[in-house]
Amino acid sequence: MGKKYQVLARKYRPQRFLDVVGQEAVLTTLKNALQFDQIAHAYLFCGSRGVGKTTLARLFAKALNCLQRGADLEPCNACASCQEISSGQSLDVIEIDGASNRGIDDIRQINETVGYAPSHGQYKIYIIDEVHMLTKEAFNALLKTLEEPPQRAKFFFATTEPHKVLPTIISRCQRFDLSRIDPELITNKLADIAGDLERDVEMEALHLIASFADGSLRDAESLFDQILCFSSSAIQASTVREALGLVAEEYFSALDLAFADCHLAYAFELVEKLFRTGKDLPHFLEQLVDHYRCICLSKTVGLEALSPHLTKRYEKSASFYTSAQALYILDLLITAEQTMQKSPFPRVTLESTLLHLIRSKNRIPIEVIARRLHALEEAMKTSDHSLKVPAQEIEKIDAEMPHSILEPKEPAAAPPSVFVPEPTPVQEPSALEKPPSTASVFIPAPTETPLETETSPALEHEEAPSVFIKTPPESQPAVSEQKEYTFEAPSVFTPQNNQTTPLQKHASHYETMMRFAAVELEGTLKM
Numbered sequence: 291m292g293k294k295y296q297v298l299a300r301k302y303r304p305q306r307f308l309d310v311v312g313q314e315a316v317l318t319t320l321k322n323a324l325q326f327d328q329i330a331h332a333y334l335f336c337g338s339r340g341v342g343k344t345t346l347a348r349l350f351a352k353a354l355n356c357l358q359r360g361a362d363l364e365p366c367n368a369c370a371s372c373q374e375i376s377s378g379q380s381l382d383v384i385e386i387d388g389a390s391n392r393g394i395d396d397i398r399q400i401n402e403t404v405g406y407a408p409s410h411g412q413y414k415i416y417i418i419d420e421v422h423m424l425t426k427e428a429f430n431a432l433l434k435t436l437e438e439p440p441q442r443a444k445f446f447f448a449t450t451e452p453h454k455v456l457p458t459i460i461s462r463c464q465r466f467d468l469s470r471i472d473p474e475l476i477t478n479k480l481a482d483i484a485g486d487l488e489r490d491v492e493m494e495a496l497h498l499i500a501s502f503a504d505g506s507l508r509d510a511e512s513l514f515d516q517i518l519c520f521s522s523s524a525i526q527a528s529t530v531r532e533a534l535g536l537v538a539e540e541y542f543s544a545l546d547l548a549f550a551d552c553h554l555a556y557a558f559e560l561v562e563k564l565f566r567t568g569k570d571l572p573h574f575l576e577q578l579v580d581h582y583r584c585i586c587l588s589k590t591v592g593l594e595a596l597s598p599h600l601t602k603r604y605e606k607s608a609s610f611y612t613s614a615q616a617l618y619i620l621d622l623l624i625t626a627e628q629t630m631q632k633s634p635f636p637r638v639t640l641e642s643t644l645l646h647l648i649r650s651k652n653r654i655p656i657e658v659i660a661r662r663l664h665a666l667e668e669a670m671k672t673s674d675h676s677l678k679v680p681a682q683e684i685e686k687i688d689a690e691m692p693h694s695i696l697e698p699k700e701p702a703a704a705p706p707s708v709f710v711p712e713p714t715p716v717q718e719p720s721a722l723e724k725p726p727s728t729a730s731v732f733i734p735a736p737t738e739t740p741l742e743t744e745t746s747p748a749l750e751h752e753e754a755p756s757v758f759i760k761t762p763p764e765s766q767p768a769v770s771e772q773k774e775y776t777f778e779a780p781s782v783f784t785p786q787n788n789q790t791t792p793l794q795k796h797a798s799h800y801e802t803m804m805r806f807a808a809v810e811l812e813g814t815l816k817m
């Protein structure tokens with residue numbers, strides 16, 4: 291397999307500037323240098339692996355030394371110099387792997403031969419790959435040559451880690467930073483290769499390979515090579531998923547739905563499926579991060595930020611989340627990835643992560659809670675006990691609350707667990723069951739607050755729905771005309787005719803919000 295590996299990446303290695311994928315800016319600069327015959331003594335090609343650093347260095351060397359370079363500035367690929375370089379036999383273009391020839395002796399050898407005249411071409415060119423691997427002594431020896439380079443010697447360096455190259459070396463080079471290659475360009479290149487090889491490959495399969503290669507054309511080609519060996523018939527997207535250990539898209543859309551319905555059991559179902567089909571759990575978590583990254587991206591930047599073949603899929607997925615929810619989940623997953631590495635129970639770690647993910651549907655961001663608390667505090671401070679906060683402000687805050695908290699589906703349901711005092715902060719015993727559609731399940735048992743003692747008799751009589759932050763219906767008609775919510779001012783603290791006064795309502799809302807805040811902050815403070 292290893293040999294076959296090289297074949298594809300080598301077979302389709304660009305022999306002309308025209309065939310290079312991406313890197314337009316670098317190509318233009320190199321061609322200009324050729325056209326105006328302004329060749330620097332040393333060039334440094336930086337960039338992540340497989341983006342074409344040595345390919346460009348080789349092409350440039352070839353074009354420089356070509357004996358019959360055309361007006362298009364492309365190497366002819368036919369003259370003696372070009373052919374020798376193509377076959378790696380050239381005495382004028384010397385390639386050195388900095389990783390394995392990193393000592394001072396290796397550089398001394400270069401220094402000894404650098405003064406000799408080139409055999410065919412115009413220049414003697416040294417291409418040093420992974421130049422950052424050279425030892426300090428080797429760098430210093432190299433620097434001597436770079437300070438006074440012979441007229442016809444050129445140095446092309448390539449590195450993935452330019453920060454490890456001595457600044458004194460860098461300052462003597464013309465530097466190019468190569469970008470990662472656009473997945474669309476990689477897909478097109480793979481499609482060309484498939485056409486050339488007369489292989490039938492589904493477009494979606496090529497997209498998958500390109501996105502998996504993370505901007506590296508070489509990685510994409512190697513992967514494609516492996517997959518072509520996988521089967522001699524047509525290549526489907528499912529074949530690629532299988533080969534890459536990727537999880538089917540359906541799992542992710544099912545997770546989106548589970549989130550929408552707060553269907554906690556899906557966490558276990560999903561992990562069971564992954565486990566049974568032998569999927570790598572940390573690898574799945576990576577794919578999950580990618581899924582939520584795409585959702586965040588479509589939420590914040592827009593669907594157009596995604597590669598076109600993903601647009602349809604994420605138009606649907608993104609509709610299930612708010613930006614805040616997607617960001618929260620992304621953070622959750624990034625933390626989970628670190629936890630997973632250290633965890634002796636990867637399966638349970640993943641299950642718990644998915645449970646947190648699904649139930650975060652009902653999470654209220656702390657800043658929303660804080661604003662709501664402030665509004666209620668203001669209301670309780672005023673002597674006439676009316677809520678003097680602009681109506682739009684309240685509406686804005688309420689808009690950020692999970693829908694289920696504002697409007698419980700079954701108002702007549704039994705009082706939520708909030709009001710059942712338990713001695714210690716709970717471990718959320720009901721978290722593993724599918725909760726009712728309210729967030730009350732996640733509120734820990736009440737702790738003693740001065741507020742509670744002050745108003746507890748009234749709270750006993752409080753009806754369940756009032757724990758949800760909801761504008762009393764009677765004030766609603768006023769919303770559109772007036773700038774403020776004004777509740778009927780109570781004359782006394784004690785309930786009359788078994789009615790709850792607005793002040794008690796505020797106090798009860800206030801207490802509920804405080805508990806939400808406590809839940810939110812507990813996690814933060816623990817970290």
Ligand SMILES: [Zn+2]
Nearest residue numbers: 356366369372
């Ligand atoms: Zn030539």
